[in-house]
Amino acid sequence: MIAAQCRTKIVATLGPSSSDHATILALATAGADVFRFNFSHGTQAEHAARYRIVRQVEAEVGRPLGVLADMQGPKLRVGRFADGHITLETGAPFRLDLDETPGTTKRVQLPHPEIIAAAHPGSVLLLDDGKLRLQVTTVGRDFLETEVQVGGPLSDHKGVNVPDLMLPIPALTPRDRENLAFALELGADFIALSFIQRAEDVLEARELVKGRAWIVSKLEKPQAMENLDAILAASDVVMVARGDLGVELPPEAVPLAQKRITRAARKLGKPVIVATQMLESMITAPTPTRAEASDVATAVFDGADAVMLSAESAAGAYPREAVTVMNRILERVEADAGWRALMQAARLEPEHHVADAIAGAAQLVANTLDASTIVAYTHAGPTALRIARERPIAAILGLTPTLTTARRLTLVWGVHPCVPDPAHHAHDTESMVSTAVETGRTSGLARAGDTMVIIAGVPFGVSGSTNTLRVAKVPDSV
Numbered sequence: 156m157i158a159a160q161c162r163t164k165i166v167a168t169l170g171p172s173s174s175d176h177a178t179i180l181a182l183a184t185a186g187a188d189v190f191r192f193n194f195s196h197g198t199q200a201e202h203a204a205r206y207r208i209v210r211q212v213e214a215e216v217g218r219p220l221g222v223l224a225d226m227q228g229p230k231l232r233v234g235r236f237a238d239g240h241i242t243l244e245t246g247a248p249f250r251l252d253l254d255e256t257p258g259t260t261k262r263v264q265l266p267h268p269e270i271i272a273a274a275h276p277g278s279v280l281l282l283d284d285g286k287l288r289l290q291v292t293t294v295g296r297d298f299l300e301t302e303v304q305v306g307g308p309l310s311d312h313k314g315v316n317v318p319d320l321m322l323p324i325p326a327l328t329p330r331d332r333e334n335l336a337f338a339l340e341l342g343a344d345f346i347a348l349s350f351i352q353r354a355e356d357v358l359e360a361r362e363l364v365k366g367r368a369w370i371v372s373k374l375e376k377p378q379a380m381e382n383l384d385a386i387l388a389a390s391d392v393v394m395v396a397r398g399d400l401g402v403e404l405p406p407e408a409v410p411l412a413q414k415r416i417t418r419a420a421r422k423l424g425k426p427v428i429v430a431t432q433m434l435e436s437m438i439t440a441p442t443p444t445r446a447e448a449s450d451v452a453t454a455v456f457d458g459a460d461a462v463m464l465s466a467e468s469a470a471g472a473y474p475r476e477a478v479t480v481m482n483r484i485l486e487r488v489e490a491d492a493g494w495r496a497l498m499q500a501a502r503l504e505p506e507h508h509v510a511d512a513i514a515g516a517a518q519l520v521a522n523t524l525d526a527s528t529i530v531a532y533t534h535a536g537p538t539a540l541r542i543a544r545e546r547p548i549a550a551i552l553g554l555t556p557t558l559t560t561a562r563r564l565t566l567v568w569g570v571h572p573c574v575p576d577p578a579h580h581a582h583d584t585e586s587m588v589s590t591a592v593e594t595g596r597t598s599g600l601a602r603a604g605d606t607m608v609i610i611a612g613v614p615f616g617v618s619g620s621t622n623t624l625r626v627a628k629v630p631d632s633v
Contacts, residue, residue: 161485162550162569163454164188164461166223166428167478169205170196170469179205180212181475182468186482188565189221189461192343193469194334206341219558219572221345221565223371224338226331228349229324231315233282234264240310243287243303251280251289252298265299265315273320274299281316282309285402318403321378326356332363339367344562347371347394352378354385361389369563371428374416375399383419392566393420394463398431417457422503424544426566429454430463434481438471448484455488456497458546460568498546513610513622514541520626521549521608528552528601530591532611536560536567538622542610543568549608550600554591571600587611588627596629605629 167187173179179190190209192202206222213220237257243249244260251265258264265271270280271294278291280301287307293300326348327335335346348360351372360370369391372379375398379386387393395413404412413429420427433451434443454462462485467477488494502518521529530552531539539553546568553564553572564572575590591609595601609625 161186161482162489163459163485164566164568165478165481165485166191166430166461166463166566167474168193168463168465168467168469169209170466172470172472173468173474174201174205174208176208176211178474179208180215182478183212183216183220185475185478186485187220187468187478189223189345191223191225191347191463191465192338193225193465194331194338195225195227196469199334199337202338203341206343210342219561219565219574221562222341222343223345223347223566224334224341224343224368225347225371225373226327226334226349228326228331228373229328231267231270231317232312233309233315234258234266235311236263236309240308242308243306245303245306247303247306248292249289249301249303250298251301252295263309267315268297269322269324270315270317270320271295271297271299273317273322278317279304279319281318281402283307283313285316316399316402318377321352325359326351327360327363335360335363339364343368344559345369345371345392345566347373349373349396350376350399351386352376353382354389357386357389369566374412375403377403380404380412380415383416387419387423387425390425392426392428392460394428394430395459396430398465401431413454414457417454417459421458421544424540426460426540426543426568428461428463428566429457429459431465433462434464434467434477437467437473437477437480441473441476443480448480451481451484452488455485456494458498458501458568460543461566495548498548502545510537510541510622511544513624514538514545517542517608517610517624518545518547518549520624521547521606524606524608524626526608526626527605528595528607530554530595530607530609530611531570532587532591532609533560533564534612536563538610538612539564539567539570539572543570552591552595552598552600554594571598573598584623584625588625592627592629601629603629603631 165187166189167182168191241260250262274291280289288305289301346368371392372390373394373396375396395416401409417427434447436444468474526549528550531542532554533539551569553570561572561574564570607627
């Protein structure tokens with residue numbers, strides 16, 4: 156087994172530039188831990204073919220690889236224009252209505268009556284990823300009269316964002332439900348939900364998923380920030396989706412939102428992914444800008460569990476180089492004494508229950524004894540998640556009897572997931588220690604003479620059992 160080196164994980168999106176075996180293998184070798192399948196693009200057949208390759212590559216690299224299926228969510232768009240496009244003049248009136256007649260410089264269809272129903276004078280509509288800005292002046296039964304505050308070119312079916320409106324629309328469209336069922340049948344480890352506004356959106360999806368995957372809530376609307384605590388409580392993982400979040404929030408507010416989400420998720424022990432435009436220039440260039448490198452490093456200093464590549468790896472000219480550069484940035488930051496001191500200083504107080512107390516004790520013992528590895532025996536993942544919440548300097552080896560849990564742990568900070576050889580199944584304390592030591596050595600996380608801190612539930616292999624803590628020395632030979 157080859158253990159990934161960085162504590163911060165890399166999510167790489169697959170697409171036209173990264174669909175063949177050689178490229179996916181190169182991305183995994185370069186440091187990708189989780190592969191994102193973007194269901195906004197591509198066919199189910201294309202996703203299935205990529206999934207089969209990922210599982211082949213997983214066997215070749217000798218470590219679990221996660222698969223994240225990202226649902227498109229509701230897309231709000233204007234209709235079409237008689238000439239395919241128009242130019243909106245700043246200060247001019249512009250009407251949005253339900254009429255399907257092709258649009259002109261005076262009006263266009265807005266095929267979303269829920270927007271009209273929720274809008275009020277003063278509401279803001281952003282078109283084409285925020286390039287154009289309209290303000291509502293009059294609300295009718297089936298139309299909105301607006302004033303163009305920021306004009307420019309507008310073409311067929313461009314997107315609409317409504318930053319100050321809570322819309323009564325489900326997070327999963329009929330197409331999303333089909334894709335979700337397909338992704339679960341395929342074997343996806345994570346289901347990402349787009350445009351989450353409230354906890355109820357997550358709970359609706361959870362009823363469909365039924366525990367077959369972890370749910371990732373993408374936070375990309377101001378309404379999600381208002382309901383952050385409830386959404387976090389309902390989710391398994393959250394994503395700071397800075398693309399749409401940056402459209403609906405002022406640019407200066409996005410870094411603060413990123414930090415707030417990261418802090419809140421970490422407090423609950425929920426993994427958080429920072430995404431969008433991290434190495435954007437590498438879509439067309441073999442190296443990033445210095446600002447992009449700093450952006451990735453900032454996410455690591457904030458304590459994010461994972462950083463994500465989108466078009467850089469899916470459609471760019473340099474997918475392997477993008478993962479390689481991101482991995483180098485992570486390695487450099489995590490080797491820095493300042494980063495280590497910050498992780499120690501930012502350590503959270505344990506919550507008032509046994510699991511957190513033992514996790515806190517494990518990192519304290521590991522620090523005191525200068526242990527190389529903390530071994531977390533975990534059936535469904537909670538033990539490894541609690542250890543990761545402590546952000547220990549020691550590596551975390553997550554030993555689990557199920558490949559399903561191992562693949563989910565690929566997204567968790569610092570955890571090197573592994574399914575031990577069934578021949579080394581831990582059925583008592585002695586075998587638990589020997590299995591941990593043997594796996595630590597074969598994974599490359601522990602060497603002869605190293606100290607290992609081991610946490611395992613008693614009875615072994617039973618979800619929810621009471622954890623115990625042991626310390627072991629790696630012998631010169633096993």
